[in-house]
Amino acid sequence: MMKLPVNSENFKEIVLEKIRTYCDTNIWPFEYDYFAAWLNNFDCPIEEYLALQMLDNLIVRSNEMARSSYSRLINCEILSLLNERKVVENLSIWKWKERLKSGALNGIIRFCPVKLKNDQGESGGVIYRLMSQQLNTDRYAFSKAQNPPRVIILVDDFIGSGDQFKDFAKEFNLSEKLEKSIVIYCPLIAFEDGIIEVSKEFENLVILPCEKIYRNDGFFFGEDNDSFKNDQQNTHKEVKDFFFNMKEKYGKDISNWFGYKDAALPLAFEWGCPNQTPAVLYMDYSKQRKGWNKLFSRRA
Numbered sequence: 001m002m003k004l005p006v007n008s009e010n011f012k013e014i015v016l017e018k019i020r021t022y023c024d025t026n027i028w029p030f031e032y033d034y035f036a037a038w039l040n041n042f043d044c045p046i047e048e049y050l051a052l053q054m055l056d057n058l059i060v061r062s063n064e065m066a067r068s069s070y071s072r073l074i075n076c077e078i079l080s081l082l083n084e085r086k087v088v089e090n091l092s093i094w095k096w097k098e099r100l101k102s103g104a105l106n107g108i109i110r111f112c113p114v115k116l117k118n119d120q121g122e123s124g125g126v127i128y129r130l131m132s133q134q135l136n137t138d139r140y141a142f143s144k145a146q147n148p149p150r151v152i153i154l155v156d157d158f159i160g161s162g163d164q165f166k167d168f169a170k171e172f173n174l175s176e177k178l179e180k181s182i183v184i185y186c187p188l189i190a191f192e193d194g195i196i197e198v199s200k201e202f203e204n205l206v207i208l209p210c211e212k213i214y215r216n217d218g219f220f221f222g223e224d225n226d227s228f229k230n231d232q233q234n235t236h237k238e239v240k241d242f243f244f245n246m247k248e249k250y251g252k253d254i255s256n257w258f259g260y261k262d263a264a265l266p267l268a269f270e271w272g273c274p275n276q277t278p279a280v281l282y283m284d285y286s287k288q289r290k291g292w293n294k295l296f297s298r299r300a
Helices: 008-024 032-039 045-056 063-084 093-102 125-133 163-172 174-178 192-201 236-250
Strands: 059-061 109-113 151-159 182-191 211-213 267-269
Touching: 008 032, 008 045, 032 045, 045 236, 059 063, 063 093, 063 125, 063 151, 063 182, 109 125, 125 151, 151 192, 151 267, 163 174, 163 192, 174 182, 182 192, 192 211
Parallel strands: 059 267, 109 151, 151 182, 182 211
Antiparallel strands: none
16 A cells, blocks of 8 residues: 655755746746646645655656757758768758758748647657748648659657557558658657558658657556665556546546556657656546646647
């Protein structure tokens, strides 16, 4: 049975101070009060402690972080790859930036958000819009290409299990496009399971994420009998069992309580959480608890 550690109050102070600092300095693009209100949902000290542990392990990526990451990716890794593949003629980074911004490369390169035709979501679209400061994405839109471009760059915010990308790939006729073009898939963050699954199906697809996360980034990653993170009083199994019981109390009808396929990735973008994130971080209501204070939105 999970117990409240003896240093829980000190741990609470440290975590709350860290969150306040991140919010006040705009490292995290959220108001501190949202975190305080969310923590007030939990009326049990052990529940609050577990929620604080989740916040302590939270991975947050803002719009500004996304812009910076894509700038580095486009001007370093992608440029290097296209030089290696002899798509561009040993362009310097300055010449590359100049030609890219002027639209001079739109006969060679086209960008496309990872988004299903009938999908109203923001997963690939938000990244596509954020890139507009570096290049005119309308000028480089794959949908406006007259002929198959030599390079197609697919932009997305996250690849988790790979299931959603496979749906897109089918609709996009990715296998056919791989026969005619170099296709580079560039998610902002890529989970190792998703990279493995997509690579198995599309061997010629180049997967070039801005950032990778791994199974050990999962909130509940670890052997059952090992100590839970920095907690010397509780094992992983005791914490997982306790969190599972919290579902009955707060989210009985909520799916993906542990995150899709139990990934339990404590990940939040400024525009919302993926379904691999534990649902308690983004659920907007609780039938069992009136007046539930939502923390994040669900990434569409």
